[in-house]
Amino acid sequence: xxxxTNVGKSTFFQAATLIPVKIENRPFVTIEPNIGIAYVxxxxxxxxxxxxxxxxxxxxxxxxxxxxxxKLMDVAGLVKGAHKGRGLGNKFMDDLRQADxxxxxxxMAGSTDEDGHPVRxxxxxxxxxxxxxxxxxxxxxxxxxxxxxxxxxxxxxxMPWDKVVDTLAKRVSGLSIRKEHVIRALKxxxxxxxxxxxxxxxxxxxxxxxLREISKPIIIVANKMDVSIAEDNLKRAIKKFGNNKxxxxxxxIFELALRKAAxxxxxxxxxxxxxxxxxxxxxxxxxxxxxxxxISEFMKKYxxxxxxxxxxxxxxxxxxMIVVYPVENANKFTDSQGNVLPDAYLVRSGTxxxxxxxxxxxxxxxGFLYAILAKExxxxxxxxxxxxxxxxxxxxATARH
Ligand SMILES: Nc1nc2c(ncn2[C@@H]2O[C@H](COP(=O)(O)OP(=O)(O)O)[C@@H](O)[C@H]2O)c(=O)[nH]1
Ligand SMILES: [Mg+2]
Numbered sequence: 001x002x003x004x005t006n007v008g009k010s011t012f013f014q015a016a017t018l019i020p021v022k023i024e025n026r027p028f029v030t031i032e033p034n035i036g037i038a039y040v041x042x043x044x045x046x047x048x049x050x051x052x053x054x055x056x057x058x059x060x061x062x063x064x065x066x067x068x069x070x071k072l073m074d075v076a077g078l079v080k081g082a083h084k085g086r087g088l089g090n091k092f093m094d095d096l097r098q099a100d101x102x103x104x105x106x107x108m109a110g111s112t113d114e115d116g117h118p119v120r121x122x123x124x125x126x127x128x129x130x131x132x133x134x135x136x137x138x139x140x141x142x143x144x145x146x147x148x149x150x151x152x153x154x155x156x157x158x159m160p161w162d163k164v165v166d167t168l169a170k171r172v173s174g175l176s177i178r179k180e181h182v183i184r185a186l187k188x189x190x191x192x193x194x195x196x197x198x199x200x201x202x203x204x205x206x207x208x209x210x211l212r213e214i215s216k217p218i219i220i221v222a223n224k225m226d227v228s229i230a231e232d233n234l235k236r237a238i239k240k241f242g243n244n245k246x247x248x249x250x251x252x253i254f255e256l257a258l259r260k261a262a263x264x265x266x267x268x269x270x271x272x273x274x275x276x277x278x279x280x281x282x283x284x285x286x287x288x289x290x291x292x293x294x295i296s297e298f299m300k301k302y303x304x305x306x307x308x309x310x311x312x313x314x315x316x317x318x319x320x321m322i323v324v325y326p327v328e329n330a331n332k333f334t335d336s337q338g339n340v341l342p343d344a345y346l347v348r349s350g351t352x353x354x355x356x357x358x359x360x361x362x363x364x365x366x367g368f369l370y371a372i373l374a375k376e377x378x379x380x381x382x383x384x385x386x387x388x389x390x391x392x393x394x395x396x397a398t399a400r401h
Contacts, residue, residue, distance in 0.1 A: 001013060001072065001073065001074050001075060001102075001103045001104075001105055001221075002075050002078050002096070002102050002103070002104050002105070002133060002137070003078060003104055003105035003106060003129070003133060003221075004078065004107070004112055004114075004115075004116040004129060004133070005076070005112070005115075005116025005117075006107065006111075006112040006116050006117070006118055007105045007106060007107040007112055007116075007129075007223060007224075008105055008107065008223040008224060008252045008253070009074050009076065009105045010074060010076075011252040011253055011256055012103075012105055012221065012223065012250070012252040012255075012307060013034070013036060013072060013074040014256055015252050015255040015256035015259055015307050016036075016038035016039075016072055016255075016271075016307055016308075016311060017036035017037060017038050017072060018256070018259045018260070018263070019039075019060070019067075019263075020258075020259040020260075020262035020263045020269065020270070020271065034073060034074040034075070034076065035071065035072070035073045035074075036071075036072050036074075037069045037070070037071065037072065038069070038070055038071075038072040038311055039059075039060070039067035039068060039069055039070065039271065039311070040067070040068050040070055040308075040311050040312050040315045040316065040346070041065050041066065041067050041068075041270070041271060041272045041308060041312060042065070042066050042068065042316075042323050042344075043064060043065060043066070044061045044064050044065060044066040044341070044344075045066075045325055045333075045341055045389055045391060046061065046064070046333075046340060046341055047064045048389075049333060049375070051333070051340060051341075053340065054339075054340040054341040054342075055339035055340050055341070055342055056341065056342060056343075056344065057335075057339060057342040057343060058342070058343045058344065058345075059343070059344045061341075062270055063270065065270055065272075066323065066344050067271070068323060068344045068346055070311065070315060070346070072311075073095060073098070073099065075095045075096060075099075078133055078136060078137075080114055080115075080132045080133075080136065081136075096137070096140070096216065097174060097175050097176060098176055099176065099216055100176060100215075100216070100319060101216065101217055101218075101219065101314045101315075101318050101319055102137065102216050102217070102218045102219070103218075103219050103221050103310055103311075103314060104130070104133055104134070104218050104219065104220050104221065105221045105223050105252075106126050106129050106130060106133075106220055106221065106222055106223060107124075107126055107129070107223060107224050108126050108222045108223060108224050108225055108227075108230035108233045108234055108237070108249075109121040109122070109126075109224040109227035109229055109230045109233075110122050110123055110124040110125060110126050110229065110230075110233060111123070111124070111224065111227065112124060114128070114132075121227050121229045121230075122229045125233075126222075126233050126237070127233070127236060127237055127240060127241075130220060130237065130241060130245070134218060137212060137216070137218070138208070138209055138212055141175075141208050141209075141211070141212040141216075142204075142205060142208045142209075144175065145171075145172065145204075145208045145211070146204060146208070149204060152171065153196040153197040153199065154197040155167075155197075156168070156195070156196045156197060157195045157196065157197040157198070161192070161193050164196065165179065165182060165183060165186070166179070168182050168186075168196070169182045172211070172215075175215065175216075176215070176216075177211065177215040178215070181211060181214045181215040182211065184210075184214050185207055185210040185211040185214050185215075186207065188210045188214070189203070189206045189207045189210045191203060191206075191207055217318050217319075218245070219245075219246045219247075219248065219310060219313060219314050219318060220237070220241070220245055220246065220247040220248065221248055221250050221252075221306070221310045222234050222237065222247050222248060222249045222250055222306075223250045223251070223252050223306075224251065224252075224253075225249045225250055225251050225298070225302065225306065226251040226253065226254055226294070226298055234247070234249055246313055246317065246318065248306050248309050248310040248313060249302045249306050250305065250306025250307060250309075250310060251295075251298055251305050251306060252305075252306075252307060254295045254298055254299075254305045255271070255305035255306070255307035255308075257291065257295065258276060258295060258305065259271065261276075261288075261292070262276070265279055266278070266279055266280070266283060266284060266288075267279055267292070271307065271308045272304060272308030272309065272312065273304065274299055274300075274303045274304045275296065275299055275300075276292075276295075276296070276299075278292065315346065319348065320348060320349045321346045321347060321348055321349065322346075322347060322348075322349050322351075322386065322387070322388035322389075323344050323345065323346060323347075323388060323389065324344075324345050324347055324351075324356065324386050324388075324389070324390045324391070324392060325341050325343065325344055325345070325389075325390070325391040325392070326343055326345060326356065326360055326392055326393070326394065327341065327342075327374055327391055327392070327393050328393060329393070330372040330373075330374040330377070330391075330392075330393040331374075333374055333391055341391070345359065345360075347359065347386060349386075349388075350385060351385070351386050352382060352383050352384060352385055352386065353368075353371040353380055353381070353382055353383075353384040353386065353392060353394065354368050354381075354382030354383065356386060356392065356394070357371075357382070357394045357396065360394070363396070363398040364394055364396045364398070365396075366396075366398060367396035367397035367398030368382050368394065368395075368396050368397075369395045369396060369397055370382075370395050371384065371392050371393060371394045371395065372392065372393040372395065373390060373391070373392055374391035374392065374393060375390075375391055
């Protein structure tokens with residue numbers, strides 16, 4: 001999560017990392033103050049199989065919905081000029097290295113000025129932030145990649161193209177950039193089969209911009225949509241950026257209120273639901289009821305509070321991840337202890353059964369013999385491309401334990 005101060009990052013973070021149900025084992029706690037576990041939601045596979053329940057270990061299943069953990073990091077205080085070390089500057093920029101996708105939280109009410117100071121709603125134009133923060137990220141990216149570029153790029157000019165791509169990919173691997181990203185960026189910048197040593201500055205800039213867009217795509221979390229003036233700004237933002245940016249209307253403060261109320265058993269609500277129901281009206285005072293009414297209206301308008309929607313869009317739409325369920329017993333859909341569908345793995349679409357085996361355990365990958373698709377009772381090889389919702393047993397020559 002990136003964005004200026006005061007736009008609602010901490011509120012979003014708090015909401016997204018709060019589990020609104022009581023659970024016995026909690027391997028899902030906050031890792032560091034600004035790093036926590038959030039969840040993406042997806043219908044669980046157990047109802048589809050006609051099973052009464054499952055026994056999730058690496059994730060949660062609530063009322064037939066799987067909540068799968070993802071790491072969420074609140075990268076505080078990105079301001080205009082940050083790439084030049086302004087504000088909290090470089091340390092926070094460095095935190096971005098790990099990210100696969102960036103949620104840019106924007107104060108759509110315009111109640112935060114350029115430097116992150118609170119101002120009267122409507123005073124600041126949030127559309128400026130959408131551009132200026134992206135500019136900061138792009139500049140940061142460029143400054144990292146262009147460091148020592150002249151010498152590095154000349155060394156590439158004697159290499160065959162394959163080796164150029166490999167060497168480039170290796171150079172940026174510390175930014176969580178994969179070779180596929182580099183290949184795509186080179187293609188989109190029309191720089192394939194050129195000599196990097198002879199790229200002009202514009203060409204290097206174009207390449208790094210494409211690489212940033214591909215390897216760290218940005219989703220706009222249009223926050224504070226509960227403030228009336230925000231709606232106009234949202235319309236303007238959609239008009240201006242809607243064609244090439246995902247913009248999710250959000251009220252982080254409403255989501256936080258709902259998760260807290262659900263945790264206290266005042267309402268029934270699962271993160272990402274488009275509505276909630278009050279459990280016992282007599283337990284709520286007038287003020288609480290009025291607040292919930294306001295939230296309910298907001299949800300009707302936008303289909304939810306936006307927090308879960310933003311997380312889901314980031315993982316499933318932008319990163320195109322799918323969910324697969326590794327099991328050890330393909331007939332019972334269980335692990336060796338009899339737990340039904342214990343693990344739900346988020347993997348990139350295109351991942352093969354062989355690659356999944358390596359993700360679970362190196363030994364499992366090394367000894368891969370074949371896999372069984374549990375629902376279809378079908379044997380597949382290492383090159384089988386996983387489908388969303390696959391339940392899969394990997395048979396390996398090397399024991400797993
Ligand atoms: N109206 C409204 N205010 C919000 C929302 N999210 C956060 N805020 C308020 O905005 C201020 C800054 O929030 P905070 O989460 O600390 O922002 P951060 O500096 O980006 O981490 C606080 O007063 C929050 O209560 C929201 O969705 N709607
Ligand atoms: Mg904060």
